[in-house]
Amino acid sequence: MKTAVEIDVNSGIGTAVMPKISHSRGYSCSMLNNTQPFSEIFDPAQGQPGLIQEIPELRATKILECTQCGxxxxxxxxxxxxxxxxxxRVIQTIVVGFKDLILNDSxxxxxxxxxxxxxxxxxxxxxxxIMLATRRMAVREYALPTTAIEGIKSLYDTGHAVYISEAGIPRKKLGLPETPPTxxxxxxxxxxxxxxxxxxxxAELGLIPMGVFGITERL
Amino acid sequence: MKVGFFIGCNTAFNRPDLELAVRYAFPRLGVELDDLIGQSCCPTSGTMPSIDLVGWCALGARNYAIAEERGLDMITVCSTCFGSLVRTRYYMLTNRGIQKQVNRILQEIGREYKGISRVRHATPYLYKEIGLEKIKEAVKYRLDGLTVALQPGCLTLWPSQLQADKENDPFHPQILREMCEALGASVPGYSRLLDCCGMGAMRSTDMERSFYLAERKITSIRTEINPHLIVTGCSSCLIQLDTTQEFLQKRRRIYYEIPVLHYMQLLAFCLGADPEAVTSMSRIRPDRVLLDLLLRYQ
Structure with a gap:
């Protein structure tokens, strides 16, 4: 029987086996890899020492103030x-320097x-x-979920991250203009x-077609 | 009194009935709404904020610039829009370098960010600017005898140090409660009041876990206070709590449904709006609750 979080006393950063909601609550297993427990033992000496420098450069300047109080x-x-x-745990993992652990998880x-x-x-x-700065780091490694890319593309194409093209019908029924004044x-x-x-x-990252640096959308 | 209406993507495209409710309620309380023509996404945290701080601030600043050109503050019914715009303003006003970079980008489109306008959440805005007494006077239908459960919305409360209309104690929020009580409803507390509804990035990343949070919340509401309605201050919470109950019923996780309304919808109803229209996009129909109330006035 697994407890909610198992801390491996031999490891540096505390390996954890996350509880699967799918088991305890009767839901089916999730599609993403965040449900998979990671139970390897990590050697802190294998961490990438420069990782902590990247975060302040991505505009989260106070990461070193963290005392891990929880x-x-x-x-x-x-x-x-x-x-x-x-x-x-994101802060802890960055301090120890395991970039891949974060990038491989959603x-x-x-x-x-x-x-x-x-x-x-x-x-x-x-x-x-720091969560946002970590996302910025992941984006620069092109490690982002497709839903994020869809949101960014929608923002560029329509000016809205959430855009529903059929919304005109209910809007019209309510007596509102078919599109909002946006x-x-x-x-x-x-x-x-x-x-x-x-x-x-x-634009420099080239995540979505923007007509710059030769990346355009051709149908 | 005039204020800019920052509509927000979810309100405009997912819940236009909420947009209608705001457009109905505000003028009747003496607040004229400006459309802020040309406004865009706030932008939400999964897009530009996750890529670049200056780009995030620039898109936020463009929305502020539109309000500034009209000399207005903005109101929004969406906590995500509110949170994003509050943060961009904070970054630009506390960091001259960022503001300069942003204005260099805005030059390209002939706009400038000055830092005058503020963004305000619609419910605290009415609480502070109109006041409970005037709202009590303006309502046509009162909600006496109705029990409602509250869901304030995370970014309405936190981070409190960046907000203009903050609660005295964000962990014991009072504004939405007092606003509901002003309409005549009784508003008991429940243990998971401050829990997150699970909407937003979590729902698009992992629906199961998002539903789990919603289920915890809804179960707590039902078992502890069994209300007629759930009233939220946030358009995202509205969508999440309204849509997940259907999923949870299909999975035999819950065996009941509680209608969910945004405070602005409830207010519009009390001010005399057609209940059918201002709740027309609700999956769980609040008709029985609202029509029962109306019958008392026949």
Whole structure:
């Protein structure tokens, strides 16, 4: 019988076997690899020492203030729902230097951005900022889920991360204009959004077709 | 009084009935809404914020610039929009370097970020600017005898130090409770009040785990207070709690359903809006609850 979290006393960073909700709650197994327990033993000496430098460069400057007290984890919805890499453990893994562990897991992309961690952190670390910086690091390694790419593409193509083209029908029924007064109605506004996005790192990364650096969409 | 209406993707495309409710309620409380023509996504944290801080701030700044050109603050009914815009403003105002970089990008489209306008969440906005007394006077139908469960919405409460209309104690939120009580409803507490609903990035990454959070929440609501309605302050919580109950029923996890409304929908109803219209996209119909109330006034 497995307990909720098994800490391996021989390891440096505490290997954990995450509880599978699928077993205890009767749900079917999830599609993503965050349900797979990782029970190898990690040698902290094998970590990549420079990893901790990358995070402040990606604009999360207070990571070294973290004392691993765990208040953020106690408040985190990712912990409550059994994801492997929540705020505290992401920070710990970065400090020890295991980039692949984080990149091979979808946890950071499930962060709800709820900011509970930022609210409770006694050291002013702003763990949410670190989750975002970790995502930025993953994006630079092209390790991001397709849902994220879809959202970015939708943002570029329509000005909205969530866009439903059939929304015109219910909107019309309610007596609202078929499209809201946003970039979806005003094409010049959409061009402004696209101009801004072309001026950011997104264009250099080439994640979505933006008509720059020779990457265009051909149907 | 005039304020810009930052609609937000989920409200505009998923729940236009909520948009209608806001457009109904605000003018009737004496607040004129400006459309902020040309507004875009906030942007939400899974997109630009996960790629580049300056790009995130630039897209946020463009929305602020539209409000600034009209000399208005913005209101939104979505916690995600609220949280994203609050943060971009904080980054740009506390870091001159970021603001400069952003304005260099905005130059390309002929706009400028000055840092005047603020974003405010619709419910605390009405609480502070209109006040409970005026809302009580304006309502046509009262909710006496109705029990509601609250779901305030994470980013409405946290991080409190960045917010203009913050709660005195974000871990014991009062604003939404007092706003519901002003309409006549009774609002008992329940143990998982502050729990996350599971919407957002978690739902798009792993639905099972997202449903698990929603189930915990809904079970707690049902077993502890068994309310007529769940009232949220956030459009994401509205969508999550409204849609997951159907999934949970199919999986035999729950055997009941509780209608979910955004506070703005409930307010619009109390101010005299057609209940059919302002809740038209709800999967779980609140008709019985609302029509029962209306019958009292026949």
């Amino acid at each position: 208040k953020c984890a106690a408040a985190c919805p990712l912990v409550l729902s059994g994801f492997s890499f929540y705020n505290k 946890s950071i992309w499930a962060c709800q951005s709820c900011n509970r961690c930022t609210e409770v952190c006694p050291m002013g670390v702003d763990p949410f900022e 970039t979806t109605t005003y094409h010049e506004a959409l061009l402004e959004v696209q101009t801004i996005m072309k001026k950011t790192v997104l």
